Amino acid sequence: MADLPQGQRAQRQQGDFTHFGGDAALYDSSKPAYPEDLITRIVAAMPGRDILNVGCGTGIEARQFQAAGCTVLGVDPDAPMAEFARGTGVPVEVSTFETWPTADRRFDAVVSGTAWHWIDPVAGVDKAAQVLRPGGLLAPFHHAQHTPPELADAVGGSLPAWTSRAADAYRRVAPHSPFDVDGRRRSSAELYQPLFDEIAGRIRQSNRFSEPEQWRYGWERTYSRDEWLELLPTYGAIAKLPSEKLAEALETVRTVIDRMGGSFSLPYTTVAVVAVRTDTG
Numbered sequence: 001m002a003d004l005p006q007g008q009r010a011q012r013q014q015g016d017f018t019h020f021g022g023d024a025a026l027y028d029s030s031k032p033a034y035p036e037d038l039i040t041r042i043v044a045a046m047p048g049r050d051i052l053n054v055g056c057g058t059g060i061e062a063r064q065f066q067a068a069g070c071t072v073l074g075v076d077p078d079a080p081m082a083e084f085a086r087g088t089g090v091p092v093e094v095s096t097f098e099t100w101p102t103a104d105r106r107f108d109a110v111v112s113g114t115a116w117h118w119i120d121p122v123a124g125v126d127k128a129a130q131v132l133r134p135g136g137l138l139a140p141f142h143h144a145q146h147t148p149p150e151l152a153d154a155v156g157g158s159l160p161a162w163t164s165r166a167a168d169a170y171r172r173v174a175p176h177s178p179f180d181v182d183g184r185r186r187s188s189a190e191l192y193q194p195l196f197d198e199i200a201g202r203i204r205q206s207n208r209f210s211e212p213e214q215w216r217y218g219w220e221r222t223y224s225r226d227e228w229l230e231l232l233p234t235y236g237a238i239a240k241l242p243s244e245k246l247a248e249a250l251e252t253v254r255t256v257i258d259r260m261g262g263s264f265s266l267p268y269t270t271v272a273v274v275a276v277r278t279d280t281g
Contacts, residue, residue, distance in 0.1 A: 023234075024084035028058035030231040034113060035217040035270050036064070038141060042272070043068045047135045048108035054097045054124075054140075055115025059085030065111070066090070073107075075100050098123045102131050109137040116140035117195060121202045129208040132277040138209060140199055141272035144192040148264060150256055151228075192271070199273040209275035217270045225257040228264075 039061075043049070049070045053062045056074030058081050065072050066089070074092035076082050082092040093100065098120050110128040112119070128138045200212035223231070229250055233239050241249065257264065 024058050024081045027234045028084060030234050031060055032221055033064060034061050035219060038217050038270060038272055039064045039068055042139050046108040046137050050107045052107040052110045052131055054110060054112040055118060056085055056092055057081045059088050059090035061113035062090040063088060097127055106133045107131055108133055109139060112140040114142045116199060125202050125206045129277055134277055134280050136277045139272050139274045141270060144269045144271060146267045196271050196273055203275045208277060208279040210278050212273050212275040215272040215274055220265050220267050222263055222265045224263045225254060228257060229254060
């Protein structure tokens with residue numbers, strides 16, 4: 001996949017980073033945590049316990065690593081999310097990762113939970129190598145949710161004019177986002193694997209890391225109608241809907257879930273792309 005155009009990189013470095021509607025508390029309570037087996041495996045592979053959490057958001061994965069005995073510093077460009085994370089005990093510096101001042105700090109791992117697709121694919125790997133100690137771990141990981149087709153269609157089908165424009169705009173800003181904003185691409189292999197392969201490819205091309213591995217964890221979560229209606233507006237493209245359009249989309253989704261019995265089981269695959277810094281530069 002191609003690099004982000006220079007203009008889009010500048011937009012991300014200078015623009016509005018409140019991508020999720022500004023409701024950090026709702027985001028934090030609605031988004032799922034990461035498999036504990038993944039957290040344990042990353043910690044076991046680290047040479048020490050100092051972690052840099054890139055795109056930490058409200059601190060969901062940061063708190064999991066803290067609970068596993070790690071010291072975590074977050075970096076995120078969204079100031080309201082960073083403020084929320086600080087309130088939960090996660091120190092966060094507000095910045096894009098690409099422009100974040102390292103101040104010669106070094107870490108045993110650089111992790112990123114469902115956020116690496118916002119990072120410049122070349123500059124991000126280079127920056128990670130810069131801040132990692134030799135033997136340190138680069139481990140971006142993503143939730144890949146396999147949304148039932150009827151729910152994907154509920155948003156896209158009810159608002160065809162908006163969906164086309166918003167989906168195109170969202171992909172221009174985050175072309176490798178793993179969220180299926182328009183319901184047209186439902187195969188998990190087609191939708192997510194190119195993202196993981198690109199991350200691995202960029203790490204490989206840097207010649208600063210070991211051969212990347214992909215660690216996979218499958219799991220499921222059951223959502224009630226109300227839980228899903230709370231989660232849906234936390235996705236970037238949908239959060240940007242005008243209030244009346246958002247209400248229309250949510251009402252359509254509400255009706256669909258009621259027809260499904262008021263709840264549904266959502267399969268997830270969480271995939272980490274993991275490599276060890278091997279150079280000593």
